[in-house]
Amino acid sequence: NAGVTQTPKFRVLKTGQSMTLLCAQDMNHEYMYWYRQDPGMGLRLIHYSVGEGTTAKGEVPDGYNVSRLKKQNFLLGLESAAPSQTSVYFCASRSTSGNTIYFGEGSWLTVV
Amino acid sequence: DAKTTQPNSMESNEEEPVHLPCNHSTISGTDYIHWYRQLPSQGPEYVIHGLTSNVNNRMASLAIAEDRKSSTLILHRATLRDAAVYYCILSSRGSSNTGKLIFGQGTTLQVKP
Numbered sequence: 001n002a003g004v005t006q007t008p009k010f011r012v013l014k015t016g017q018s019m020t021l022l023c024a025q026d027m028n029h030e031y032m033y034w035y036r037q038d039p040g041m042g043l044r045l046i047h048y049s050v051g052e053g054t055t056a057k058g059e060v061p062d063g064y065n066v067s068r069l070k071k072q073n074f075l076l077g078l079e080s081a082a083p084s085q086t087s088v089y090f091c092a093s094r095s096t097s098g099n100t101i102y103f104g105e106g107s108w109l110t111v112v
Numbered sequence: 113d114a115k116t117t118q119p120n121s122m123e124s125n126e127e128e129p130v131h132l133p134c135n136h137s138t139i140s141g142t143d144y145i146h147w148y149r150q151l152p153s154q155g156p157e158y159v160i161h162g163l164t165s166n167v168n169n170r171m172a173s174l175a176i177a178e179d180r181k182s183s184t185l186i187l188h189r190a191t192l193r194d195a196a197v198y199y200c201i202l203s204s205r206g207s208s209n210t211g212k213l214i215f216g217q218g219t220t221l222q223v224k225p
Contacts, residue, residue, distance in 0.1 A: 042199070050210075101146055101203055
């Protein structure tokens with residue numbers, strides 16, 4: 001999955017701190033996604049973007065903000081982290097035709 | 113929105129074939145069918161994808177029903193390393209389904225030695 005890079009891979013935050021996760025792709029994909037995955041669960045969509053400058057809410061958007069100022073980057077922000085946001089975060093991008101999907105390797109976030 | 117349905121779990125014996133089903137009865141004509149698998153503490157890994165015709169690669173085969181309302185991922189000889197959660201995902205062309213990826217709930221495959 002060299003096409004999608006997530007940073008950082010691991011982070012520990014204190015409750016109330018803020019941070020930003022970066023997802024970068026080099027495949028000129030229009031569509032990008034942020035998911036969270038809790039233990040034993042599937043991936044749940046937080047926010048997504050269908051192009052530069054556009055974002056939309058997924059199924060679990062509360063407590064998160066996103067920005068897509070550049071086509072290749074999709075940023076996920078936590079303004080005031082809560083223990084309930086302890087999770088593994090995955091980014092994905094896909095081609096406009098829908099025939100190619102790439103996932104990042106994940107970012108492990110712990111909020112204490 | 114389109115929806116995909118998968119069994120929660122399946123078991124297989126090592127070196128036997130495994131058929132993992134996915135139902136996507138509301139699929140549209142432009143939706144690609146993707147299969148990914150996920151090992152513990154790892155990101156989803158690409159297995160195979162297709163649109164209308166059956167597909168084969170070194171990892172697996174994908175059999176797509178003629179009406180495209182279901183598909184089956186076939187692992188020809190399961191190994192212990194194939195034990196994972198397998199996701200069936202629909203990906204639409206353009207902004208159909210609002211551009212979202214449609215995930216099945218995933219099938220946990222156990223492979224017994």
